Amino acid sequence: MTNTEDRANNLKLRVELPSIAHVPYVVQSDKRLSDACKIFYGQILSLSKTYGYISSTNDQLADMKKTSKKNIERWIMILEKTGYIKRVTENKRIESEKGTFVWKKLRKIYIEDVHKSKK
Numbered sequence: 497m498t499n500t501e502d503r504a505n506n507l508k509l510r511v512e513l514p515s516i517a518h519v520p521y522v523v524q525s526d527k528r529l530s531d532a533c534k535i536f537y538g539q540i541l542s543l544s545k546t547y548g549y550i551s552s553t554n555d556q557l558a559d560m561k562k563t564s565k566k567n568i569e570r571w572i573m574i575l576e577k578t579g580y581i582k583r584v585t586e587n588k589r590i591e592s593e594k595g596t597f598v599w600k601k602l603r604k605i606y607i608e609d610v611h612k613s614k615k
Contacts, residue, residue, distance in 0.1 A: 511552045511560040514542035522610045528578055533571045536561065537580055541607055549584075549604040572605070582606045 517538030524534060539561070543550045554572070558565045575581045585603045592598050 511556045
């Protein structure tokens with residue numbers, strides 16, 4: 497499968513923008529974050545409520561936000577450096593359409609305790 501096909505398959509699984517983005521005061525008042533990054537944090541916080549994490553790709557998040565993948569990567573990096581999120585990547589064995597098994601990297605983004613982040 498080519499990168500283009502991979503991207504097309506991933507984007508089939510659209511991520512819906514949450515109707516409400518809760519941004520805790522400690523995040524709102526953090527001068528290290530841009531306003532766009534703060535709103536993005538609120539959106540991933542809302543998306544993570546079901547499972548405690550999100551597993552959306554950067555492409556899916558960029559599609560949801562109608563922004564570039566570069567912005568998503570930057571916001572995730574900043575949120576991780578400031579301690580608001582934690583990324584965990586794991587290798588998972590998945591059966592392909594041809595019946596063979598392939599290893600795929602899966603990323604999960606967890607929300608960290610915001611009161612620990614602001615020291």
